[in-house]
Amino acid sequence: MLGQGCERGKTDKTLFIKKACNDIILVQVYVDDIIFGSTNKILCEQFVTAMQGEFEMSMMRELNYFLGLQI
Numbered sequence: 001m002l003g004q005g006c007e008r009g010k011t012d013k014t015l016f017i018k019k020a021c022n023d024i025i026l027v028q029v030y031v032d033d034i035i036f037g038s039t040n041k042i043l044c045e046q047f048v049t050a051m052q053g054e055f056e057m058s059m060m061r062e063l064n065y066f067l068g069l070q071i
Contacts, residue, residue: 006027014030015028025040027047
């Protein structure tokens with residue numbers, strides 16, 4: 001993630017933040033899951049392409065619950 005131009009969160013080291021112009025993408029890594037969202041759909045698509053180039057990754061669906069909390 002750091003090689004992709006992301007900054008690591010200051011209090012949560014599993015949170016990565018990338019800013020591009022007026023947009024932002026947030027990536028949360030939890031064990032073997034990655035949750036991400038952005039203000040720009042293109043940033044999400046670029047992230048997915050980069051991750052699929054490095055790892056075997058599948059897209060599940062839009063996030064509704066995380067750790068028992070409704071999002």
